[in-house]
Amino acid sequence: MKRRLIAFILMVASSAGAGLRAQDVPATLSLSVDEAVEYALDNNRSVASARYELLASEKGVWEAMAAGLPSIDATASLSYNLAIMTRIIDFGGTPTPFKFGTEYDAAIGVSASAVVFNAPWLVGVQTAKMATTLARQGLTQTTLDTKENVRNVYFLILTLMESMKVVDANLENLNAILESTKAMYSVGMAEATDVDQMQSTVTMLENSRSSMLRSMEVNHNMLRFLLGVPASTEISLTDDLDMITEQIDVEALLSDEFRIEDNISYQLTESQLAMSELALRSAKASTLPSLAGSIYYNRNGMGDELMHMQYFPYSAVAIQLQIPIFASGLRSAKINKAKINLDKSLNTKSMVSEQLLMQERQLRYNLLNANEQFKSQKANIEIAGRVLESFENKFNQGMASSLDLTQANNNYLTAQNNYIQALMNLLQTKVAFDKLMNKL
Structure with a gap:
């Protein structure tokens, strides 16, 4: 019933708008x-x-x-590993399974880039x-x-x-x-x-x-x-x-x-x-060569409990130089x-x-x-x-x-x-x- 009322109101408004436009021309x-x-x-x-x-x-x-021109982007991700990768490692002749990873992985980052030339x-x-x-x-x-x-x-x-x-x-x-x-x-x-x-x-x-x-x-x-x-x-x-x-x-x-x-x-x-x-x-x-620069800052989180993950920072500054050499003519x-x-x-x-x-x-x-x-x-x-x-x-x-x-x-x-x-x-x-x- 509510949807019908909204549709009716929109129809009346549309008709009124069309009428006003028609009246614009004598x-x-x-x-x-x-x-x-x-x-x-x-x-x-x-x-x-x-x-x-x-x-x-x-x-x-x-x-x-x-x-x-300079641009700034932010990223965020969260993953829940349904099955953590497991490998067998031999310790003194005894094969022992080890899990590599945690149940939760998270990442938060900010990056900025700009064209230098x-x-x-x-x-x-x-x-x-x-x-x-x-x-x-x-x-x-x-x-x-x-x-x-x-x-x-x-x-x-x-x-x-x-x-x-x-x-x-x-x-x-x-x-x-x-x-x-x-x-x-x-x-x-x-x-x-x-x-x-x-x-x-x-x-x-x-x-x-x-x-x-x-x-x-x-x-x-x-x-x-x-x-x-x-x-x-x-x-x-x-x-x-x-x-x-x-x-x-x-x-x-x-x-x-x-x-x-x-x-x-x-x-x-x-x-x-x-x-x-x-x-x-x-x-x-x-x-001609081209030159671009960028900077990154990320925090990666890992843990088996969502609210108690450990975070580790990562940051880098990069310069990319591209020199055209050969393109088959x-x-x-x-x-x-x-x-x-x-x-x-x-x-x-x-x-x-x-x-x-x-x-x-x-x-x-x-x-x-x-x-x-x-x-x-x-x-x-x-x-x-x-x-x-x-x-x-x-x-x-x-x-x-x-x-x-x-x-x-x-x-x-x-x-x-x-x-x-x-x-x-x-x-x-x-x-x-x-x-x-x-x-x-």
């Missing part, structure tokens, strides 16, 4: 793009894993140091510290990747919402024209093909709208994942595209100087190169392997440097081109809108066919689609450029 989140980034950095699973990796590596530094241990401490640097840079890399992904998904949802507004307005207009065409057909002022043409255009646009809704939901789910919130959380985006694009100053961006040493990818290759150098030093250090192979890995790291660093410099030049070109395309497509929308409005008036006056109107409407939608794509390309290119410049 049902609806209203976020600007910067707020979304900050929220993701606090709750994203990948960022959290990178933080744990950093914490573990920091503990690993002390672990490596403690392996060579051990080159691999010294290099190992440096390697552990460099591993912490790598983990910290890994956290920075994960943070930048998360920022990039959140911004790109946020912008993609905004562009889909903008496209949805265009499609909805276009559908409302086309449905009105469709009803007008049906009315004109009923009095003989339009042909059946005009009605069919308009109906087909409306249907195709409705299908496009449904596809956009599904795409928007997929991207909302991706944003939820990046933010680390449940799938049931509603997310409201408070920024708008006009405000975001107005803040983009391409000339100012292009005037920034690229400092390759500030780039996280370059920093990672430098740290990996340092790790390769430490691996070579560790391999060479394995050929093992140490030489490790050194040669470490040298090859060092050359590989040097080559990787050079390759990454060249890639980053090439990426910088390409992104500058892409940014300039994306800005020009954006301005061009924005102007094309205004032209396509005026043309569509003109054909709508002509169609209502009977001066243009439904085919002409459909073509003008398709041209307008194409212009809108090109504009949205140019806008998204500009935003994504800016995000990539900011990430490269370490200004994301």
